[in-house]
Amino acid sequence: MSPYPRRPLLIVLGVTVLLIRIASAQTQNPTLQGHPDDYPRADVEYGARLYAQHCVACHGDTGDGVAGVALRSGKFRNAATDPQLRTVISTGFPNAGMPAFKLDAAELTGVVAYIRNMNTFDASSMKAGNATNGKTVFDGKGACLSCHRVNNTGSRKAPDLSDIGMLRSAGSLERSLRDPSSQMIPINRPVRAVTRDGKVINGRRLNEDTYSVQLTDEEGRLYSLMKSDLREYNVSTKSTMPSYEKELTPDELADVVSYLLSLKGQ
Amino acid sequence: MLAVILLAVVAGASLGVHAQSSVTYERLLNAAKEPHNYLTYGGDYSSTRYSTLTQITPANVKSLNLAWVYQAAVTGSWQPTPIVVDGMMFLTQRPNDVIALDATTGKVFWIYRYTNEDVIACCGSNNRGVAVLGEMVYMGTLDGHLVAIDVRSGREVWKTRVADSKEGYSVTVSPLALKDRIVVGVGGGEYGIRGFISAYHAQTGKELWKFYTVPGPGEQGHETWEACPPNSKSYCDPEAWKHGGGSVWVTGSFDPELNLTYWGTGNAGPDYNHEQRPGDNLYTTSVVALDADTGKLRWHYQFTPHDRYDYDSVQVPVLADITWQGAPTKALLWANRNGNFYALDRATGKFLHGKPFVKVNWMNGFDANGRPIQTPQPAGLPTYPGIQGGTNWYSPSYSPRTKLMYVSTWEFNAHIFGGTPAVYESGRGFGGGVNQTFVPTAGDPTRNIPGAPGLPNLRRGPINNWTDAAGNGSIQAIDPVTGDAKWKFRLFDVIDTGIFTTATDLLVTGGREGYLQAFDARTGTLLWKSNLGAQMLNNPITYAVNGKQYIAAAAGLSLFVFALP
Numbered sequence: 001m002s003p004y005p006r007r008p009l010l011i012v013l014g015v016t017v018l019l020i021r022i023a024s025a026q027t028q029n030p031t032l033q034g035h036p037d038d039y040p041r042a043d044v045e046y047g048a049r050l051y052a053q054h055c056v057a058c059h060g061d062t063g064d065g066v067a068g069v070a071l072r073s074g075k076f077r078n079a080a081t082d083p084q085l086r087t088v089i090s091t092g093f094p095n096a097g098m099p100a101f102k103l104d105a106a107e108l109t110g111v112v113a114y115i116r117n118m119n120t121f122d123a124s125s126m127k128a129g130n131a132t133n134g135k136t137v138f139d140g141k142g143a144c145l146s147c148h149r150v151n152n153t154g155s156r157k158a159p160d161l162s163d164i165g166m167l168r169s170a171g172s173l174e175r176s177l178r179d180p181s182s183q184m185i186p187i188n189r190p191v192r193a194v195t196r197d198g199k200v201i202n203g204r205r206l207n208e209d210t211y212s213v214q215l216t217d218e219e220g221r222l223y224s225l226m227k228s229d230l231r232e233y234n235v236s237t238k239s240t241m242p243s244y245e246k247e248l249t250p251d252e253l254a255d256v257v258s259y260l261l262s263l264k265g266q
Numbered sequence: 267m268l269a270v271i272l273l274a275v276v277a278g279a280s281l282g283v284h285a286q287s288s289v290t291y292e293r294l295l296n297a298a299k300e301p302h303n304y305l306t307y308g309g310d311y312s313s314t315r316y317s318t319l320t321q322i323t324p325a326n327v328k329s330l331n332l333a334w335v336y337q338a339a340v341t342g343s344w345q346p347t348p349i350v351v352d353g354m355m356f357l358t359q360r361p362n363d364v365i366a367l368d369a370t371t372g373k374v375f376w377i378y379r380y381t382n383e384d385v386i387a388c389c390g391s392n393n394r395g396v397a398v399l400g401e402m403v404y405m406g407t408l409d410g411h412l413v414a415i416d417v418r419s420g421r422e423v424w425k426t427r428v429a430d431s432k433e434g435y436s437v438t439v440s441p442l443a444l445k446d447r448i449v450v451g452v453g454g455g456e457y458g459i460r461g462f463i464s465a466y467h468a469q470t471g472k473e474l475w476k477f478y479t480v481p482g483p484g485e486q487g488h489e490t491w492e493a494c495p496p497n498s499k500s501y502c503d504p505e506a507w508k509h510g511g512g513s514v515w516v517t518g519s520f521d522p523e524l525n526l527t528y529w530g531t532g533n534a535g536p537d538y539n540h541e542q543r544p545g546d547n548l549y550t551t552s553v554v555a556l557d558a559d560t561g562k563l564r565w566h567y568q569f570t571p572h573d574r575y576d577y578d579s580v581q582v583p584v585l586a587d588i589t590w591q592g593a594p595t596k597a598l599l600w601a602n603r604n605g606n607f608y609a610l611d612r613a614t615g616k617f618l619h620g621k622p623f624v625k626v627n628w629m630n631g632f633d634a635n636g637r638p639i640q641t642p643q644p645a646g647l648p649t650y651p652g653i654q655g656g657t658n659w660y661s662p663s664y665s666p667r668t669k670l671m672y673v674s675t676w677e678f679n680a681h682i683f684g685g686t687p688a689v690y691e692s693g694r695g696f697g698g699g700v701n702q703t704f705v706p707t708a709g710d711p712t713r714n715i716p717g718a719p720g721l722p723n724l725r726r727g728p729i730n731n732w733t734d735a736a737g738n739g740s741i742q743a744i745d746p747v748t749g750d751a752k753w754k755f756r757l758f759d760v761i762d763t764g765i766f767t768t769a770t771d772l773l774v775t776g777g778r779e780g781y782l783q784a785f786d787a788r789t790g791t792l793l794w795k796s797n798l799g800a801q802m803l804n805n806p807i808t809y810a811v812n813g814k815q816y817i818a819a820a821a822g823l824s825l826f827v828f829a830l831p
Contacts, residue, residue, distance in 0.1 A: 152416065152423050160419055206375050214368065214375050220418040222354065222375050224368035 040171020047114025134259025406437025451514020539698030764805030
């Protein structure tokens with residue numbers, strides 16, 4: 001009998017999902033082609049706020065404040081794809097007067113999403129989430145700290161979110177709240193390990209190789225296990241986090257996203 | 267069976283880390299009673315680096331096998347002493363990462379990465395390791411901060427500024443966890459800092475006390491920063507104390523009965539142009555005994571008054587109880603960079619005796635108070651020991667079984683010293699030296715061979731083209747009562763690796779040549795060696811997990827861990 005009875009199935013499922021994802025990406029190619037429909041509204045809204053903060057002084061409300069540059073056109077001399085746009089924003093053109101902007105990954109995703117949607121985005125419709133309200137929801141009604149931890153407060157059961165605003169885009173965070181499993185990073189997938197003497201460890205992975213795995217359990221205790229010493233080792237693709245789609249109002253969701261985006265580490 | 271169960275507990279009570287992840291002050295006080303762990307920089311508060319583990323013996327040491335290797339993804343010399351708590355190892359890698367790993371496999375749980383800003387650091391930008399207390403790990407940073415990190419998550423809990431790195435301050439020392447506080451000192455002796463030792467609340471990072479190693483006006487010892495002579499022909503700085511050095515970059519020790527914590531201090535600033543800072547320049551190149559609760563000075567002893575050779579006294583203070591003139595004595599043993607071995611009374615600071623353990627010509631004997639009688643060499647002639655001294659920051663070991671102090675030494679190394687005025691400028695180098703490594707000619711030991719490669723000060727590569735003519739290393743077993751070497755093992759190249767000894771009379775150290783090597787601590791007989799392929803710049807340790815004893819030592823950028831099959 002296989003020591004990991006459920007694993008082959010999971011791997012098959014995983015490969016299938018991956019293939020579907022690749023096929024989907026090849027059709028839409030969202031990050032390379034930059035089609036406006038590909039950008040989550042939360043990213044566009046986040047980007048609009050960042051644009052107003054960092055970009056509008058030179059590029060203007062309508063994106064044509066710099067001679068020869070029309071951001072709304074979607075066509076740029078030095079950037080055809082979104083990754084190239086990110087590079088332009090990050091490195092700037094110091095000789096031409098554009099400084100390098102030190103934006104984190106989530107911010108770059110937002111700004112690019114906004115630039116790709118300047119033509120159609122209606123700022124007046126923007127649900128400008130309020131981070132302060134979001135913290136209140138996060139700490140209170142959402143009871144997020146019963147699983148997550150922020151700046152050394154809260155539970156160790158689920159990933160620490162102290163710097164989540166640097167790591168995940170606004171769109172991804174919003175989708176996380178509505179459909180947690182869809183956005184779960186693989187290393188965070190729930191793991192159940194059973195040792196030969198019957199000890200059950202539920203947690204998630206910190207590190208793994210062919211022969212060993214390092215886990216943190218729901219109390220934050222650390223384990224380093226040899227796989228050959230395990231009777232059972234399962235990795236689930238289903239998040240244990242509930243969906244907040246119906247638990248929170250749209251405004252509350254926007255507020256929580258705004259709060260999460262404000263978490264940039266200490 | 268599980269390979270390791272971290273922070274696993276009181277006699278197999280649990281698989282988890284939680285039960286024992288708290289390293290209490292009580293545990294630190296009794297660190298010697300849990301020899302499977304390695305809880306402080308010096309092994310325990312007495313800094314003897316003596317372990318009571320007995321699985322690896324002189325008889326079986328030759329059967330050691332490589333258990334695992336951790337390769338740091340950075341470059342540069344690597345100096346940390348690992349800390350081990352119940353199967354979990356905490357290690358730093360340059361510039362200021364903390365790595366938590368499984369001490370039986372080397373597999374990593376988390377890495378905390380600190381981003382330094384405005385670093386001005388001399389001599390390799392080093393870090394010598396962490397301290398643990400409660401459920402936190404503490405690290406000093408090159409940009410002059412102290413950070414507290416959650417043991418379980420690797421996340422930062424607090425960060426406090428110790429000193430301004432723009433002025434050349436850094437924290438490279440492994441902190442000392444003491445009661446409810448974390449004690450550190452500052453590096454920067456080559457940048458004109460005013461050194462200090464300071465303590466911070468372990469939970470909050472709030473500063474609790476601060477002791478300046480260069481006293482200010484009105485403080486005891488300030489008078490040793492003497493006024494410049496009128497019409498001085500050479501450059502003299504009337505405010506030399508303000509940038510007088512006295513850096514602290516190696517961890518101190520602690521005697522809980524006396525409630526004293528002992529720290530060694532670095533060179534006076536500028537390092538070499540001594541004429542611009544008249545006087546003894548307290549408390550540079552000294553040991554200071556501080557009240558652990560208040561940081562107040564209880565006593566001091568200055569090894570090299572008015573230092574002009576960069577003879578940092580940053581060696582680890584070794585606390586040992588010896589019999590001195592027929593009476594049991596709480597002693598402080600110190601093999602100093604200036605080439606002398608010392609025994610002091612650690613309750614009072616009284617000088618018991620001192621004796622050179624390498625060739626020394628900067629002084630010749632001591633007066634009745636234990637003050638060295640200095641014999642500065644004429645211009646152009648070599649001074650022994652040279653800049654890197656007779657030993658340096660790497661830790662010695664004291665075995666209560668053999669009653670010997672084991673020291674890694676540099677023999678017959680010399681420099682021709684010279685000074686040039688150094689005008690202080692914040693954040694700029696403040697050495698004031700015109701020095702030359704010395705390689706004696708075959709026929710005239712006072713004459714240098716121009717252009718001959720000298721001993722590399724800090725780092726060497728795979729080729730030794732200076733040979734032992736420029737100086738050699740040795741491992742010495744010094745009788746702390748007489749100061750004489752009971753045995754000496756001569757090395758071709760010099761050594762900057764620390765030493766540990768065990769209750770099976772095993773001595774383990776390394777060397778610049780890259781050998782991890784084990785000796786019989788009683789006789790100095792070489793028992794085993796393994797070529798790890800690069801200079802070993804740290805202090806090896808031994809620990810045990812699940813009943814298996816390990817030896818860990820870093821060479822180059824890799825940490826190698828050995829165990830019996």
